[in-house]
Amino acid sequence: MAEAAVSSRRLNQTLEELGRFGYSPDGMQRLAFTPADVAGRDYAMSLMRRAGMGVRIDPGGNIIARREGSDPNLPAIAMGSHLDTVPNGGKYDGSLGVMGGIEVVQALSDANVSLRHPVEVLVFTNEEGTRFHRWLFGSRAMAGTLEPGDLTAVDDEGVLMSSRLADIQGNMDRVQRAGRQPGELAAYLELHIEQGPTLHQSGVPIGVVTGITGRWVYEADIVGVPNHAGTTPMSGRHDALVSASRLVLEVQRMASELEVCRVGTAGTIQAYPGAVNVVPGQVKVGFEFRDLEMACLAAADAEIRSVAARIAARDGVAIDINRFESTQSAPISSGMQELVAAASERAGLAHQRVPSGAGHDAQSMAGITDAAMIFVPSVDGVSHSPGEYSTPEACANGAQVLLELLLLADRRG
Ligand code: HGY
Ligand code: MN
Ligand code: MN
Numbered sequence: 001m002a003e004a005a006v007s008s009r010r011l012n013q014t015l016e017e018l019g020r021f022g023y024s025p026d027g028m029q030r031l032a033f034t035p036a037d038v039a040g041r042d043y044a045m046s047l048m049r050r051a052g053m054g055v056r057i058d059p060g061g062n063i064i065a066r067r068e069g070s071d072p073n074l075p076a077i078a079m080g081s082h083l084d085t086v087p088n089g090g091k092y093d094g095s096l097g098v099m100g101g102i103e104v105v106q107a108l109s110d111a112n113v114s115l116r117h118p119v120e121v122l123v124f125t126n127e128e129g130t131r132f133h134r135w136l137f138g139s140r141a142m143a144g145t146l147e148p149g150d151l152t153a154v155d156d157e158g159v160l161m162s163s164r165l166a167d168i169q170g171n172m173d174r175v176q177r178a179g180r181q182p183g184e185l186a187a188y189l190e191l192h193i194e195q196g197p198t199l200h201q202s203g204v205p206i207g208v209v210t211g212i213t214g215r216w217v218y219e220a221d222i223v224g225v226p227n228h229a230g231t232t233p234m235s236g237r238h239d240a241l242v243s244a245s246r247l248v249l250e251v252q253r254m255a256s257e258l259e260v261c262r263v264g265t266a267g268t269i270q271a272y273p274g275a276v277n278v279v280p281g282q283v284k285v286g287f288e289f290r291d292l293e294m295a296c297l298a299a300a301d302a303e304i305r306s307v308a309a310r311i312a313a314r315d316g317v318a319i320d321i322n323r324f325e326s327t328q329s330a331p332i333s334s335g336m337q338e339l340v341a342a343a344s345e346r347a348g349l350a351h352q353r354v355p356s357g358a359g360h361d362a363q364s365m366a367g368i369t370d371a372a373m374i375f376v377p378s379v380d381g382v383s384h385s386p387g388e389y390s391t392p393e394a395c396a397n398g399a400q401v402l403l404e405l406l407l408l409a410d411r412r413g
Contacts (some may be wrong), residue, residue: 004111006403008396011103013128015395018083019045019091020100027088027386032137034127041168044098044123045368051106053121057299060141060178061125061170067105069410071120075186077115077388077409078369079104079402080137082123082361088132090388092193092395096376100125100191100399102193104406110406116310116411124361125170133163133217133325139364143180170195179366188365191374191402193390194245195358197381205397206344207375212363213262214329217288217298220247220308221292224317226273226281237279239286241271243315250307251287258302261296262291263357292329292355330363336372339412343374343404358383374401 013145021040021178022030045055050067055065081097101121108115124142129135132153140146143352151172162172194200200208224240225390248266255264268286287312289300301323337353344351354375362371374400379389 004107004403006103006107006396006399008392009248010106011099011396011399012392014047014099014103014323015091015095018095022085023091028085028091030083030085030089031087031130032084032128033131033161033167037084038168040089041123042081043124044102047099047106048121052109053105057169058142058178059171059174060138061165061168062138062142062178063123064101065105065121065267067119068211069115071113074117075184076120077116077186077406078122078125078188078332078365079406080120080188080361081190081192081368082122082124082127084126084128088386089384090382092288092388092390093383094127094192095197096193096297096390096395096398097191100229100395100402103399103401107403115406119288119406119412120185120323125165126161127361129325131155132164133160135325136327136361136364138178139361141175141178142180143364143367144176145364146368147174183366183369185369187370187404188362189372189405189409190360190362191376191398192360193378193383193388194375196376196380197356198354198376199352199377200379200381202352204352205349205376205394206351206401208340208344208351209287209332209339209373209375210353211292211331212329212360212373213290213292213296213358214297215290215325215327215359216301216322216323217325218321220285220287221320221323222247222285222317223281224281224315225279227229227279229277229279232279238316239279240283240317242268242284243311243317243319244271245332246277246311246315247285247308247319248287249309254300254303255289255309255331258303261291261300263290264288266298268310280386290357294329299357304342305376322330327359327363330366330371331393332366332372333370336370339372339408340372340401340405343408345399346377346404346408347397347400349401372405374398374405
């Protein structure tokens with residue numbers, strides 16, 4: 001057991017208090033850059049200061065809290081995650097990693113335990129990418145992997161993300177300076193809920209994450225012929241919504257029946273002009289594929305494009321498939337997996353290897369330092385939904401393993 005121990009009561013109390021920012025009966029609405037996000041960030045910074053950390057915000061809007069170590073020449077060991085949620089989301093996704101990191105530092109301060117390395121707790125901007133898309137924005141800014149499309153991103157109303165970034169004290173004109181130099185960080189450790197059913201079903205309290213999924217995101221633009229719903233014969237229609245529906249079913253069939261890749265999801269659809277008595281002339285569909293193997297995503301890309309060509313020919317519509325986000329999968333090194341397993345054992349907790357079907361800031365950070373992830377069970381595997389729940393004991397278990405992992409990483413050098 002470590003010289004220090006996290007406080008389950010205090011950790012779960014901060015999770016509950018954080019959950020007030022953006023709460024609604026339909027779930028969490030703390031989308032990036034909203035007033036609820038600003039309030040949640042301010043709350044987290046108040047806790048960071050209470051734990052004795054210095055706090056700053058980088059041009060990417062990332063919060064960087066820091067506790068100095070005994071050897072100022074050593075690179076920092078960082079913990080963290082994100083505070084923004086999806087619409088109607090849960091109150092543990094991202095939040096547990098941030099509150100857990102703060103709780104670890106608070107526990108070290110309370111026990112007067114000083115480490116060799118400086119310690120940082122990070123809050124990454126716009127991890128979910130709901131409103132402006134461009135997910136993992138803050139961690140990609142810190143990893144130096146932003147793309148031109150990130151800098152010019154706009155939402156569906158044409159609002160520039162750069163203008164919203166200023167609301168959280170970021171600065172798109174200087175965002176390239178958010179990049180951390182190689183060697184600046186010794187490791188990045190992220191505690192997160194599993195968001196899937198594996199640990200809940202196995203009853204094992206800790207997941208040692210083996211890798212984080214790749215994710216390709218698309219918009220399909222289907223153009224048919226708008227016409228009168230009452231007078232246009234069925235045989236003469238070029239109904240964009242019928243063609244879009246065929247495409248959506250193929251996205252699902254490719255993953256479930258053909259197993260081209262692990263999962264395929266169509267999550268958004270807009271039909272124009274959007275009147276029930278008009279045969280839809282245009283439909284936009286947002287969909288994504290995920291897999292740990294990038295070759296599977298490449299296969300899915302080729303397959304969906306040939307499927308779209310077949311539907312277009314059959315229905316006499318035009319279908320444009322635009323891939324606008326391509327995120328690489330990230331394996332977790334065996335050394336870091338072993339460190340998480342050792343930390344679990346020091347905490348007296350059983351553990352099992354688990355791949356991550358969700359994306360995480362750790363996959364950005366894996367490009368610039370040694371990254372590791374700790375999972376705790378999601379009850380019934382539910383997430384990105386108001387039903388998302390992890391027990392107070394599970395949250396405390398994860399934070400204690402995070403503390404043990406930090407101590408091991410500090411001694412590892
Ligand atoms: O979508 C995801 O995988 C993550 O929760 N942002
Ligand atoms: Mn999420
Ligand atoms: Mn998350």
